[in-house]
Amino acid sequence: MPAGEVRGAVVVLHGAEAGQRSYFLHEHLARLLAPEGVAGLRYDRRPSPGGDDVPLDTQAADALAALAHLRGIVPGVPTGLWGFSQGAWVAPLAAVAEPASVGFLVCVSGCGVSPAEQMRVGCARQLRKHGYSEADVAELTTVRLACERFLRSGEDQMVAQRMLQTAAARPWFEHAYLPRTLPQPGSWPDMDFDPGPALARLTCPVLAFYGETDEWMPIEESVAAWRAATEQGALIDLTVVRLPGADHLPTLGGQPDPAAISSRYSETLAGWVRSVCAASPPGLGRPG
Numbered sequence: 001m002p003a004g005e006v007r008g009a010v011v012v013l014h015g016a017e018a019g020q021r022s023y024f025l026h027e028h029l030a031r032l033l034a035p036e037g038v039a040g041l042r043y044d045r046r047p048s049p050g051g052d053d054v055p056l057d058t059q060a061a062d063a064l065a066a067l068a069h070l071r072g073i074v075p076g077v078p079t080g081l082w083g084f085s086q087g088a089w090v091a092p093l094a095a096v097a098e099p100a101s102v103g104f105l106v107c108v109s110g111c112g113v114s115p116a117e118q119m120r121v122g123c124a125r126q127l128r129k130h131g132y133s134e135a136d137v138a139e140l141t142t143v144r145l146a147c148e149r150f151l152r153s154g155e156d157q158m159v160a161q162r163m164l165q166t167a168a169a170r171p172w173f174e175h176a177y178l179p180r181t182l183p184q185p186g187s188w189p190d191m192d193f194d195p196g197p198a199l200a201r202l203t204c205p206v207l208a209f210y211g212e213t214d215e216w217m218p219i220e221e222s223v224a225a226w227r228a229a230t231e232q233g234a235l236i237d238l239t240v241v242r243l244p245g246a247d248h249l250p251t252l253g254g255q256p257d258p259a260a261i262s263s264r265y266s267e268t269l270a271g272w273v274r275s276v277c278a279a280s281p282p283g284l285g286r287p288g
Contacts (some may be wrong), residue, residue, distance in 0.1 A: 013087030112225025200233025
């Protein structure tokens with residue numbers, strides 16, 4: 001909570017591996033925005049049976065419940081969502097579900113393609129980063145595509161499992177982010193989630209950050225998805241900011257260290273949220 005007047009409020013949404021409210025980016029956000037008069041609500045993401053990802057629509061419903069709780073604490077001020085990585089898929093889903101509840105979005109490393117495509121791109125880059133050949137990258141991509149087909153349809157299980165077993169013996173397998181045994185079909189329900197339709201329905205102001213050297217997702221395709229939302233959809237207030245020296249995290253060198261957080265990220269975020277809260281109607285986003 002701010003020490004003085006509350007001018008706005010934000011709910012924090014999690015990355016895939018950042019499900020705790022104590023994650024360093026979440027704590028940094030609280031310290032950054034409270035002096036700007038912006039209250040923040042952080043919470044631990046709900047656990048998921050078996051350790052699988054929590055479905056995106058479930059996370060969006062939780063975000064809206066958190067927003068409703070926050071508005072009960074600080075009523076009458078603009079409220080928004082901040083989402084990192086996976087949370088930047090969730091934030092637009094929540095915003096289009098209840099546009100009157102979400103006055104602004106901050107998306108950090110938000111991917112504009114499906115989770116399956118993002119993992120194909122990211123894992124290929126990991127192999128290249130560690131010195132593996134393009135033939136190794138091609139083999140990894142073939143294995144991932146076979147596993148994806150099985151997860152969608154349940155077909156060709158034996159073929160996909162044999163490919164996994166062969167891949168598991170490769171030196172690059174530690175960077176493949178694949179299991180040694182196929183999970184059940186349908187166990188990755190969001191693998192083909194397309195963020196484009198949600199982006200095109202957004203009506204609130206959006207601030208999107210991207211590290212210039214993000215190794216985990218296709219930056220240009222993601223920025224293009226935001227641009228398409230402004231050209232073909234309802235989104236008219238979009239700010240895209242590139243962060244020199246940052247990777248997937250908004251930190252210099254990609255280090256998970258509060259001391260390495262980009263000053264451009266911090267300064268831009270604080271100023272943008274301050275201005276949006278000052279300009280927004282109290283407690284409401286734009287009508288959808």
